[in-house]
Amino acid sequence: MVQSLGMPASVEIKKSSSVRWTRRSLLHLAGAGLALGGVGAARAQPGPTVVYPNLNGNGADNLGYRVLELALQRCGKPSTLQLHPMAVNDERARAMLRRGEVNVADFGSGAEFEKAFSAIYFPIDRGLLGYRISLIHHSLEPEFTRVNTLTQLQRFRAGQGIGWSNNAIMQAAGIAVVTGPTLESLFPMLEAKRFDFLPLGLNEVYGFSEQYGDFAPSMVVDPRMLLVYRFARLFYVRPDSHELHAMVLSGLKRAFADGSFQKLLASDPSVRRALQRAKLAQRATITLDNPLITEAFMGIPDEYYFKPSEFK
Structure with a gap:
């Protein structure tokens, strides 16, 4: 003890x-x-x-x-x-x-x-899980640099885990979702181009890209797009x-x-790394509605959430 x-x-x-x-x-x-x-x-x-x-x-x-x-x-x-x-x-x-x-x-x-x-x-x-940065196959980088709107993003398939709340959020936004049984399984699926982008929380994306990099050597962090929703x-x-x-x-x-x-x-290393590397102010922001949000969740005081001014 x-x-x-x-x-x-x-x-x-x-x-x-x-x-x-x-x-x-x-x-x-x-x-x-x-x-x-x-x-x-x-x-x-x-x-x-x-x-x-x-x-x-x-x-x-x-x-x-x-x-x-x-x-x-x-x-x-x-x-x-x-x-x-x-x-x-x-x-x-x-x-x-x-x-x-x-x-x-x-x-x-x-x-x-x-x-x-x-x-x-x-x-x-x-609330960092509601700021989503994607992992993509490097061959799709030129296409993702031209994504500025939800309509443009709807051309691509998102990868997510089975049972994740984000699945319903993406689908409600008109984005096709391909699911994998575990987080780890999503990375070889990304390498094989079973889907086009893997949106992860701001505090997850950089750490997971390193942790699972051997499963997807062609994987890169999308440098431009940011998805935002209350989560x-x-x-x-x-x-x-x-x-x-x-x-x-x-x-x-x-x-x-x-x-x-x-x-x-x-x-926290994952949070510190994200705030240093994400360059959120330079990203094209696409805001999504969250159809899963409850009245009780909406009652959480705003002071508990990160403010844009805190993203350095």
């Missing part, structure tokens, strides 16, 4: 950034009371045990994990944070949340997800997790009020 500096002594965080779990690591987790079939295991410490999924195999390096860690530190109540060892995509994480194998997960906003789970209405990416990444818990919902939301609000949330996000 590792205690973070500056956090209450009663709050303990179990963290590992490695996705290569050794037998010793798994035995250690089992000894600590993490039953991989569910989160209702015996607890060595007071307060709830919070189990977070290992999204895309990035473990504790995921922005969601680190924001959750901060929120639990700031909420004023004891808890234990654990990382589930199995690498999963967003769709699998949602299934694990439904079954109770994890009790908090984060993914994009959307009416279907907000109905199925109890959404915590705080944009943990400050964000939220935490979700099970509908009966009232205490955990209150703890996380309280911690997020306190972290925003004291500036530690903004500091964490600004120091």
Whole structure:
């Protein structure tokens, strides 16, 4: 158990950034009371045990994990944070949340997800998922330099993952969508020209282009186009997790009020890289409507979102 500096002594965080779990690591987790079939295991410490999924195999390096860690530190109540060892995509994480194998997960906003789970209405990416920059095959660069309007973009096919909220947003805008079963699968599909562009969140595009570059050696970041719509990444818990919902939301609000949330996000390598490299002011901006937006989501205070003036 590792205690973070500056956090209450009663709050303990179990963290590992490695996705290569050794037998010793798994035995250690089992000894600590993490039953991989569910989160209702015996607890060595007071307060709830919070189990977070290992999204895309990035473990504790995921922005969601680190924001959750901060929120639990700031909420004023004891808890234990654990990382589930199995690498999963967003769709699998949602299934694990439904079954109770994890009790908090984060993914994009959307009416279907907000109905199925109890959404915590705080944009943990400050809305950066709603600023979309595309990965394209380098052979299409000349064509994409001439895209200035939605009508022109509708000639091309977007790649997205199965179950992503963005699918409905793209389709409602008249853009054909080709889906892949996992995030990783989209990159060889892009290389094979199964679709024409892969729009990703501003805080995702540069990191994923490097992480999965070997699967798509012909892939480049589109230097010119920017898609914008109201969207964000939220935490979700099970509908009966009232205490955990209150703890996380309280911690997020306190972290925003004291500036530690903004500091964490600004120091995140993927966010910092994006703000330095995206050159948003020089891009052709295409604004899309979000048909999945809910009244509750629209009630999120504007102060929690990035402002254009913050894009340097």
